[in-house]
Amino acid sequence: MSDDALHPPVRPAPRKPTVRFLFSHPAHFIALGFGSGLSPVAPGTVGTLWAWLVFLLLQPLLSPLRWGLVIVVALVVGWWACTVAARHLAVADPGAIVWDEVVAFWIVLWLVMPASGWTQLAAFALFRAFDAAKPGPVAWADQLFKGKRNQPIGWRQGLGILFDDLVAALCALILIALWRWW
Numbered sequence: 001m002s003d004d005a006l007h008p009p010v011r012p013a014p015r016k017p018t019v020r021f022l023f024s025h026p027a028h029f030i031a032l033g034f035g036s037g038l039s040p041v042a043p044g045t046v047g048t049l050w051a052w053l054v055f056l057l058l059q060p061l062l063s064p065l066r067w068g069l070v071i072v073v074a075l076v077v078g079w080w081a082c083t084v085a086a087r088h089l090a091v092a093d094p095g096a097i098v099w100d101e102v103v104a105f106w107i108v109l110w111l112v113m114p115a116s117g118w119t120q121l122a123a124f125a126l127f128r129a130f131d132a133a134k135p136g137p138v139a140w141a142d143q144l145f146k147g148k149r150n151q152p153i154g155w156r157q158g159l160g161i162l163f164d165d166l167v168a169a170l171c172a173l174i175l176i177a178l179w180r181w182w
Contacts, residue, residue: 015089017096030077031085033098045128047098051105052124059113067110074103075162083158092147092157101131104165108172119176126175130168141167 015021022032032038039046062070078099085097108123115123130138145160147153 014091017089017094021088025084025088027081027084028088030081031097031099033102036102037096037098043095043098044101044131047101048105048124048128048131050098051102052109052120054102055106055109064110067106071103071106071110074099074106078103078162079155079158082161083153083155086157086161087153090153092153093161097161100162100165103162104131104169107166108169108176111173112176122179123172123176126172127169130171131165134164134168135171138164138168138171 017028017032017038019035019038022028022035022038029035033043033047033050036047036050037043058070059067082097082099086092086094089096105124105127108127109120112119112123134142142160142164145156145163147157
């Protein structure tokens with residue numbers, strides 16, 4: 001019998017994110033989308049709506065180049081924040097972590113804008129559909145960085161939290177590009 005069978009690795013019990021958890025560490029505040037991830041219903045959708053609102057508020061203040069820089073910084077900081085928050089929640093990809101939706105939808109809007117409200121709504125619906133249903137390439141991306149059972153949550157899982165949403169954003173952008181071309 002192996003030593004792991006006799007003494008399985010100790011993992012903390014999963015935690016439920018709360019307002020107290022949100023404010024207990026800067027990474028939690030970022031990863032939980034400034035609180036939008038605490039929504040009891042559809043936190044990913046709420047996080048995406050929050051991202052849309054923030055994008056519309058900041059768009060007049062930021063050039064496309066500056067938006068690109070914001071997105072790059074948000075990806076790097078988000079990788080750290082998602083990793084730390086997932087570790088502290090003791091769950092590899094908690095639903096309350098919505099920074100992945102935020103950054104991915106900012107990328108969609110950054111590349112689609114300027115666009116009508118209807119086009120933005122279509123971009124939102126497509127992104128959410130790909131993120132929630134996880135068809136084909138999104139499911140592949142979702143599984144690519146998953147950890148093994150009882151494996152500690154590390155940088156690989158933090159990257160995985162972001163990666164499947166980036167692929168969902170790419171799929172939505174491809175459909176929008178085909179729609180505009182047609």
